[in-house]
Structure formats: structure tokens, C-alpha cells
Amino acid sequence: MLAETAYGKSSVRLVKVSRHGDRHDLEDLTIAIRFEGEYDQSYTQGDNRDVLPTDTMKNTVYALAAKHSVEEPEAFGRVLAEHFLERNARLRRVRIDLTEQPWGRIVVGAREHGQAFVRQGAESRSATVQGQGDQISIGAGVKDLVILKSSRSGFTGFLRDEYTTLPDVADRILATALTATWRYRTADLDFNLTWRAVRNTMLETFAEHNSQSVQHTLHAMGQAVLANVDAVTAVRLVMPNKHHLPVDLARLGLDNRNEIFVPTDEPYGLIEASLIR
């Protein structure tokens, strides 16, 4: 029996340059489209008559980007979702994932240049639009926001068993590559403004929190988002613990002063949770 089928197009790359006189705006998106619906015959019979080609999905992204603003990824995702739902009778659920690569303006003298840009950050902004019938749900997020705090972080008083060798540490580096996603109550929002409010809230809470663990700080960040940004109904945070191991300088004849660390990629702790109202 066939179950949970889906098909679509991933990694559709789009750059749009909008010209307002000397000032150009640049939007850089990577888009994935995912169809779920009554497409079983294409799997079981090789009958393609109801299958919209993924190549057409890609073309649709470019055509609708020419006709509509892409300044808010959430709003453009909605345009795409509604377009596909209206025209594809067998489509039950559509999901649009958008990732925005951030660009800033090159500064010449003290002035931002109107037509020259520099990539900012390894982090990216994400948006997700899901549609079913005439229901549209909209979410947003941030990927790989790498943050680190060098104080107010410890990990002590944990469970110990026969294989525990980790010592209590009262003062350690806490670092993570935050991936967070959240859902909005409504589509009637200033998405760009709200996205910045959520991101800032998470950053500020991370900076100020007296962290007993990654779990503890993750919870504080999620709670702050729900407290500060009314439009958000639920938030999920995924925080890999990017361990920074103190170098044992005593072996090298020097004092350990909690200054010299080795950041490591493997293995890493992985902490996740959702907070809902």
C-alpha cells in the first residue's frame, strides 16, 4: 500500500533586482515546493496525466516573482501556495519553503551604495507557507544563527552514572548554531518587522540569561518570544551545543585561566523543544 507520497521541486534559486531609480533592492531566495495529493496513479501506473512537472513549478516561481513583490518571503510563499492550490484539482496540501540569503549594502564613504551589495552572515532567514483547501498557515524562522556567550553559563548538578566523567563546570563557553521556526497567528502582519523582533528577542535573551544548561537557555529564549511577540503562537528551537573545550595548559607548564579553548564540531549535544501558547 502506498502512503505519504509527495513530490516537488527543491533548490529553486531566485535573485530579483527591483530598480527604484538609483536605488536597487536585491532579494535572494531559495525555494522548495512540495505537493501532496491524489497522485497515486503516477506511482502505481506510470500515468502522468495529473502530474504538473516540477519544471513547471520552477517556471511558476520565476513568473510569479516577475508579477509580485518578493520583499517578504512569507507573502511571496503565500502567492505561490494559492496559485498552485487554485489550479491543481488533485493537490490536497502544498508546502512552500523559502530561505532568504541576507545581503547588505556596500558602504562608500559614509553612504550606503544603491547598487552594490555584500553578503552578510552565514545565517539565513526562512519562511514556510502551508496550504490546504482555503486554509493557509504561515511560519518563519532563522537557520544557523551562530551565537556564543563567554559568561553566565554553567552546567552542574547533573545525573551521574558509571560512565560519567564530565566534571561540574560553573563557568563555561556556551555556543550554538540556532535554528528556530515559529508560526504566526495571522497573515495580516508586517513580516519583515516581526521577523526582526523575534530574532532580536532571542539574541537578547541568550545574551542576558544566567544559563544552567542549553535546555535552560533554550526555554528562556522561547518563552521570551511568546511573551514579546504577540503574533507568534508557537516556536521551536533547535540548539546544537557547539562545545568549546578548555585546553589543559597545566600539561604545558602554564596556568589554566579559562582563556584558551578548542571549538569542536564532533560530537555535539543536540537540544530541542517547542513552546506553544
Added chain:
Amino acid sequence: MLAETAYGKSSVRLVKVSRHGDRHDLEDLTIAIRFEGEYDQSYTQGDNRDVLPTDTMKNTVYALAAKHSVEEPEAFGRVLAEHFLERNARLRRVRIDLTEQPWGRIVVGAREHGQAFVRQGAESRSATVQGQGDQISIGAGVKDLVILKSSRSGFTGFLRDEYTTLPDVADRILATALTATWRYRTADLDFNLTWRAVRNTMLETFAEHNSQSVQHTLHAMGQAVLANVDAVTAVRLVMPNKHHLPVDLARLGLDNRNEIFVPTDEPYGLIEASLIR
């Protein structure tokens, strides 16, 4: 309200060398451990008293790898799952993901060397063990098995709309990086033998199928797995369509003979489905 919390350790790297006289066996695994349970206090209060450190999870992998065989990733995953469930009262569900990097033996003259190895393939073998109470469920899989067929593949007769420009193609290259996962009916299995049977079944079906689309071939592969390997109760296949675009040689004054292609990474079609008995 806190929901869907999880924590654990990812990317625990393990190489085990087992010495049988002159013949060594090499196992190379990457392991992730994921705990779900009654750990809310660590999030809300920063109270770590019930939190087994992820560092201890890592140590446990090494200790149990020293005590037990790791020759079958599925069986070793079960050892880990049962160990954690028995000792952690607040642990409700544990998940162990294991990825095996494949090594073959270096051949010297016509003989396989007992103690020298060469990495094989970009593909890897996966296993997943999930435990809850005294229930253990075991699955396996393959990641990034890159396959290509240069005949018996077309895509025609599909839905067309205003943005469709794709022509019907009767004879095209079909290529994918297959990721498949499947569940086993029982833990009483020769896991290595069964894994090879599933992999071979998928490869043979891919090779022989008269493909009307990726969906069509994916379904045939899944069906063959359920038909040939009784121990498998469900299988999920994810097949990105790694497009190979024919170069238009007519623009260069040459004949198009369907021989010269540009493999592309972006964008790609993405086709998924599960088959269950």
C-alpha cells in the same frame, strides 16, 4: 507550554578494530542518541538533577562498543537503547541512529589484505533503533546511493499549464541519490544479509524498470522490496531527480545524438513515498 522536548548527542564517531589473528575487522560508525522523557524541569528551572549528560551518552557508546560486537549496527543500536532505557527512569523514548561508513579491503596481488582497508562509495548504511518501555523497533536504510540509468526512462503525457515549457521526452537519463529507510518485523534477523538483500533488490529493480517517471520507478523499487524481503514491513524512498540536461549541440553546428549531458545540482525534483504492507 513546553512541548516535544528532546536532547541527546550527535555525531559520535566510533572506529572499532577487531583482531582475529592476522585478519582484522574494521567497523566505522557515526551514532546519534536522542532522549525524550520527563525532563521539563531542566528546561523550566535549570534543574539538572535528572539530566544524564550528553558527554556520558558518548562515553557509553565507547564502553558498550568495547563490551559488545558492533558488526551489525542494528544489534549494537539495540544494546544502546536497552542500556539507556534500563537506567534512566525519566526516559520515555530513546532513539539511536547509526550510520556505517563502508570500507573494503585493499587487494594485494589477488588476495585481500587482512589489515589494510580502502573507503568504498559515497553511500552509507543506516540503522535506527527506537525504544519505549520494553518495546524495541528496528529499521535500516541506505543514504546517498547514487544511481543512473541511460535507457528505459522517459517522462511524457504530463499535465500542462500556462507556465509549462518542458517537452515530452521519451528517452532520457534518470539519475538519483537514493535515500531509503525500512522497518523490520522482528529483531531476530541476520541484519547484514537482509540489508544486502534490500539494497540489491532496489538496484536490480531500478536497472530493469521501464520508467515513466521517478514516481513510477520509486514505486516499483518499494514494491519489489516488500515482495522479496519478508522481514521488511514498510519502506520509504526519497529520490531527488538529479537532472541531466541534454546539451543543444545544434547551436554549435553539430548533431544532437542524445549523448552529451550536463548534470545539474540545482534545482532538483524531489520524489518521496512510503509503501507499507
Added chain:
Amino acid sequence: MLAETAYGKSSVRLVKVSRHGDRHDLEDLTIAIRFEGEYDQSYTQGDNRDVLPTDTMKNTVYALAAKHSVEEPEAFGRVLAEHFLERNARLRRVRIDLTEQPWGRIVVGAREHGQAFVRQGAESRSATVQGQGDQISIGAGVKDLVILKSSRSGFTGFLRDEYTTLPDVADRILATALTATWRYRTADLDFNLTWRAVRNTMLETFAEHNSQSVQHTLHAMGQAVLANVDAVTAVRLVMPNKHHLPVDLARLGLDNRNEIFVPTDEPYGLIEASLIR
């Protein structure tokens, strides 16, 4: 005959936290050390008696980072180079490559936080110190500085042959991931200030230039560096042409207004040159 031997340690990761009351400074470096010298016996005879272990090179990085400032990668590289040259009689040439991962401060309210940081940019800063006898030469650079201009860029009037299909384009997107390296006349420099001056010069020139080609803009950027920053004696720029292909919207029934582009990764033009005084 043995020729051009070298050995060393790569990817030594270092994070140093310097505490000045409430204000911490964070330095994040990746360091490679490369020895060339009279080490042939280790290759030909397996005689290790003159071989300083690469593990010791790594330890030395941590020990010297504890004793010295790492605020200027160039200066810290010099400390390392001189340390190794003084103590290793058979070392003829040493090369230290340092890559700095950039961090900024998290802003809380309107104030930069003293102890919380956010990773900035995909770009990184590099420094190279080479030592031989008592000669030390110092260079710096930038890696993967991704920049784009949406005006004042064309490519016309080029050579055509039987396989040329590219049309003249008077107005195109020009984008690159700039890697530049340069050498300094002296070690008596404010390295951080000078590095920023070079980077800004390249960015401003890129933004303002009326580009006839990547070659043309690369040359203008290099020339500006030599003109503006007296401490630089030579500069090398490597600029992959990250093509942004205009989508042919006419095929989709829409007007082409030079707004919608597909950024592509493969293939890419690769343009390089050095400028020396």
C-alpha cells in the same frame, strides 16, 4: 630523488577569551603550520629523531596563545614563526597560515553586550607569515567575500569563434566571492587598521567601477589597493564569476525587464591576477 618535502599541522582551532572586567574580547582562529627543512631521513629511513611532532605544533599554538596576544593574527603568526625557527635547527622555512572567523557583539537595547557574540559573515580574514633564517615576511587577505553589483557592469566586444553563443550584454549582474591576498612592506604596522583599509578600498572600488569585465574590475580593485594603502607591496585577487543568468520570461508569456535571475554555481568563470609595485 626526494624533492619539495613539507610537513605540519592544519586546522588547529583556537578560541581565546580575554577578560577586561565586564568586557570580554573573543578571538577565533584556525591555524596551519608548515615546516620545510632537512627532514629527508624521516622519509627515506623512517628516522624520526629530528621530527617535531605535529601534535607538538598544535600544543605550541595553545601555549603561545596563552602567553601572547592573538588580537592581530599577523602578529601572532610572527610569534609562532619565530618560536619554531629559533628551536628547530633543521627547519629552513616555516609558514603559518591563520584564518580568523569574524564575530560581532550582540546588541541588547542600544548597547553592545560585553560577553555575548554573534558570528558575522561567511567571509573570513586571513594572514600568512613566512620565515626563513631571520627573514620574516607578512601578508594578509580576505576569503569568500561575496559581493554583487546590479549596475555598471557589462561584457561586450569579445572574441567570437565557431562555438561562441554568448550575446553581448551591456547591463548584467556582476557577482563574485572575492579571495584576495597581499603582502606587507614591514611588520611595523597596525595590522587590524590596515586590513580594514584594504578591504574597504576593494569594496568601494567594486561598487563604483564601470565594469567592462571581471578582469577589468579586478584590476581596478588591485590598483586602488596599491594606490591607497602604502604598506601593501603586492596584491593578488581571485574572482570567480558567479553567473546570474536572466530568466527568459518571454517563454512564460511575460516581459523581460532584467529583474529576474538564476544564480548558478556551476560552471563559473575564474579570473585571477597579481599587481605589484
Added chain:
Amino acid sequence: MLAETAYGKSSVRLVKVSRHGDRHDLEDLTIAIRFEGEYDQSYTQGDNRDVLPTDTMKNTVYALAAKHSVEEPEAFGRVLAEHFLERNARLRRVRIDLTEQPWGRIVVGAREHGQAFVRQGAESRSATVQGQGDQISIGAGVKDLVILKSSRSGFTGFLRDEYTTLPDVADRILATALTATWRYRTADLDFNLTWRAVRNTMLETFAEHNSQSVQHTLHAMGQAVLANVDAVTAVRLVMPNKHHLPVDLARLGLDNRNEIFVPTDEPYGLIEASLIR
């Protein structure tokens, strides 16, 4: 002053399917083309009249792949080099780098399938052709051939200083991702056969060698290539030491039996040398 300019096209992807009845052959290459010559005016004046577009270089790869065999990357590289040298008066030196991604045939029953393929190995085969005037030099190589030996490898008796903490180890895992390149005496060769002879020689020597260090084994491998394969005039080997650290099981209450290792990516030793006749 402008120095060391070069321009070209990188990452040109090519798949060629050659049909011989039911048996298809598949070649999968990634090609880079690099021109050096009298192109200063394009840099200094933005004068493109002598500049063959890199887009034309890409087209040329496809056109010549349609006309010529690509079965031997070295021979196809030569075709490209000679083509460009003949037609571009200002071209002084051309370099063609080719990387072959390896595919094997899917086995159905006991028979290799004629038209279905599976990617093999993470390693790739490389070829380099350099041309200047009517001189052509040809080389080949292997990239990322990951190999490991679990016996006959130690590292003892090395230099010690104040920062040395590494103990002598008589029995360790030796692992590397070998990158080797070599030059051929002549273009009148069976390139595929010779390439396999060089690869096998390196693998066999690695397996059998009593290794005192990476340097020692690297030298033995290079020496064996020069001894066994007369067509090779010089070989360069680059061997990162992919450290496998023994886990200290004594801390976990278990015996250390030299069986359990953690493979690490960072940092790594890097050992290089060339051997010439």
C-alpha cells in the same frame, strides 16, 4: 604592474553516454580550463577584443566531447589543449584539469547491466594537461583515496621539546585521504591501464609497509610508483594524517585493548613530498 594573470572556466560538468548496442559506456567529468597569455589589455583597459569568453570555453568542451572520445581524460584534455592553442594567438599557456567521477555497473543476477550504473567511491581520478607552443605535458592523479591500516604502523623516537606531550606509540591506526599527482614521460600511453597500475602500486605499498611515520610510508609509496611504472617521471603525494585517537577506556572502568578509536577531522597532520627520477 600586472603579473601572473589567468582566466578560464571551472566546474564544467560533462556526462557522455556512448551507445554500443545494448551496452552503454558512461563518462562523467568535471573540467577546468585556464588561459595564460597576452591579455593585459582586458585588465587594464577593459578591452575585450582578444578575450575568448569563458562561456565559449564551456561550449567547446561539449562540442569536442561530441566529436571525440572522452574515455581517457588525459587524451581528451590534450584534444582541448591543442584546440585552444591552435586558435588563440594570444594564448601562451593553457591548462586543462579533468576530474573523473567513477561509476560502476549495477549487477543484476550475476551479470553487469549494460545501461544502469552506480557511483563508486568518494575518490576521483584526475588528469592535467598543460600546453605551451607545441609542447604538451600530461599528468594524472587520484584525489581523496581514503585508506587505513590497522597494523604495522607506529610513531616513536621523535624530537621532544617543552610542549611535547605525545607518547611514543608502537602500534597505531594509520589513515589518510591520499591525493597524488604524477607526470608522464610521453603521450603515447594506455592512460587507463597506467592509471590503474599507479593506483594499485600505491595501495599495495601502503598495505605492506612497516610504517615508522606518514613521511616514511609516503616515501615508500612514491618510490614504488617510480620503480614499477616506467612511464611516470615524477610523483607528488599529499597525505593528511587522519588521526584515530584511542579511547581511554580505563576512565570508564574497562581495559584498553587498542580496539576502540575516535576518528577526528581537526586538527590533522599534513605530509607532502615529491619524488622525481
